[in-house]
Amino acid sequence: MHGERFSKVGFVLAAAGSAVGLGNIWKFPYMTGENGGGAFVFIYLLTIVFIGLSVFLAESVMGRLSRGDAVSAFETLPQKNGQYWKYGGFMVFTGVIILSFYTIVIGWIFKYIYVAATTLPSSVEEAGAAFGGMITTDTVGQMLFFTLAFVITFYIVSQGIKRGIERINLVLMPLLVGILVLLLFYAMTLDGFGDSLRFLFIPDFSKVTSTSILSAVGHAFFTLSLGMGTIMTYSASLPKDSNLVTSSLSVAALDTIIALIAGMVIFTLIFSFGAEPAQGAGLVFISLPPLFHDLGVLGNIIGFAFFVALAFAGITSAVSIVEPTAMYMINRFKISRVQALSILGVTTYVLGTLALISNVETLKGYATIFGKGVFDILDFSSSSILLPLGGLLVALFVGYALQKDRLVALLGDHMPKAAFDVWYFSIRYVAPLGIAAVMINQLFF
Numbered sequence: 001m002h003g004e005r006f007s008k009v010g011f012v013l014a015a016a017g018s019a020v021g022l023g024n025i026w027k028f029p030y031m032t033g034e035n036g037g038g039a040f041v042f043i044y045l046l047t048i049v050f051i052g053l054s055v056f057l058a059e060s061v062m063g064r065l066s067r068g069d070a071v072s073a074f075e076t077l078p079q080k081n082g083q084y085w086k087y088g089g090f091m092v093f094t095g096v097i098i099l100s101f102y103t104i105v106i107g108w109i110f111k112y113i114y115v116a117a118t119t120l121p122s123s124v125e126e127a128g129a130a131f132g133g134m135i136t137t138d139t140v141g142q143m144l145f146f147t148l149a150f151v152i153t154f155y156i157v158s159q160g161i162k163r164g165i166e167r168i169n170l171v172l173m174p175l176l177v178g179i180l181v182l183l184l185f186y187a188m189t190l191d192g193f194g195d196s197l198r199f200l201f202i203p204d205f206s207k208v209t210s211t212s213i214l215s216a217v218g219h220a221f222f223t224l225s226l227g228m229g230t231i232m233t234y235s236a237s238l239p240k241d242s243n244l245v246t247s248s249l250s251v252a253a254l255d256t257i258i259a260l261i262a263g264m265v266i267f268t269l270i271f272s273f274g275a276e277p278a279q280g281a282g283l284v285f286i287s288l289p290p291l292f293h294d295l296g297v298l299g300n301i302i303g304f305a306f307f308v309a310l311a312f313a314g315i316t317s318a319v320s321i322v323e324p325t326a327m328y329m330i331n332r333f334k335i336s337r338v339q340a341l342s343i344l345g346v347t348t349y350v351l352g353t354l355a356l357i358s359n360v361e362t363l364k365g366y367a368t369i370f371g372k373g374v375f376d377i378l379d380f381s382s383s384s385i386l387l388p389l390g391g392l393l394v395a396l397f398v399g400y401a402l403q404k405d406r407l408v409a410l411l412g413d414h415m416p417k418a419a420f421d422v423w424y425f426s427i428r429y430v431a432p433l434g435i436a437a438v439m440i441n442q443l444f445f
């Protein structure tokens with residue numbers, strides 16, 4: 001069980017630090033670009049409000065009641081139709097998959113901290129060529145930065161939840177939000193701002209395919225850190241009288257606002273410079289640097305601060321991706337934190353290296369399975385399959401395996417009865433059916 005406890009503010013900060021990450025600033029804009037804009041955003045927002053928020057609260061409830069890791073929550077909490085729930089514990093392994101590619105992207109960001117401080121590309125074309133060159137040819141450089149990201153992440157987790165995680169969040173989250181808001185004000189003065197709003201908020205449903213629906217739903221889970229036990233594990237360290245309802249609401253709101261601001265800034269620049277929205281994973285690395293370049297030395301400073309803050313947003317999420325698996329291994333196998341992290345570290349480092357070389361032109365042959373690179377396989381299988389599946393199980397578990405009285409006792413004081421009923425209906429019916437429908441539609445039709 002957990003020795004350390006979060007303070008109340010510490011929990012909200014750490015949960016927000018976990019939620020707000022590369023998902024908001026790197027992934028959300030590029031997925032929106034690839035999936036045609038507004039319709040993707042619309043489905044993503046719908047999922048956050050009607051599914052994500054209720055699953056978030058459900059995961060917090062499981063953690064708070066079990067006070068243990070995700071596997072033991074599924075094993076020890078059921079009061080109805082017992083033993084089969086334990087398979088829900090599979091979700092503690094999803095973190096290994098996500099972390100392997102997540103640290104590579106943090107490595108790219110490290111590289112761009114350096115780029116911003118030195119010489120920025122002057123046009124979108126130049127920026128595109130530079131980013132593409134890094135991904136497809138610079139194995140050594142990428143490995144160096146990936147290793148750095150990896151070491152930092154594991155070092156922080158080795159220090160334990162409170163000292164390591166709580167502290168850095170406190171300083172860096174406000175910095176990141178501040179820079180983004182500044183960039184937003186700047187974007188408002190540019191020609192492309194109107195186009196960016198139209199692109200993001202006017203849905204064109206002719207662009208929707210079953211794949212883009214699944215991506216939007218999967219991304220809603222990814223961005224809220226749901227479906228793999230992160231929120232459950234953090235909630236296990238909450239003080240007794242915490243208000244799970246307000247913390248869920250504030251984390252989801254903050255996460256969504258930051259993603260939308262990032263989207264507005266990035267697409268304003270894309271449209272102002274006449275660039276292509278569907279750039280893929282390089283979008284943020286291609287659209288922003290030329291803007292920073294145009295601002296002269298000031299741009300170097302803002303760019304530097306932006307990528308530093310983004311790196312920290314990434315790291316606070318990365319530590320939260322390691323923690324559920326680590327916590328499970330420590331409790332289950334009675335091993336030390338360092339031992340657990342060593343095993344996890346070796347596994348993710350090997351997987352991450354494979355993912356990295358799967359983007360390199362001359363080496364991709366060694367890391368391609370069924371014609372798909374390891375990087376893409378890890379990304380797709382985690383976001384579009386494992387996280388929604390984990391979320392589905394959490395919803396079913398809280399909706400059917402736990403007694404309703406227990407939920408009322410825990411949450412009743414913190415939400416009006418009507419809100420409780422809506423939430424309960426959502427985790428019993430709306431969330432499971434919604435997730436199942438989307439997955440079945442994509443996988444079998």
Ligand code: PHE
Nearest residue numbers: 019021022023024222223225
């Ligand atoms: N929510 C994080 C982001 O948006 C990623 C993450 C996924 C963190 C799953 C923890 C668990 O970047």
Ligand code: NA
Nearest residue numbers: 019020023223
């Ligand atoms: Na997020």
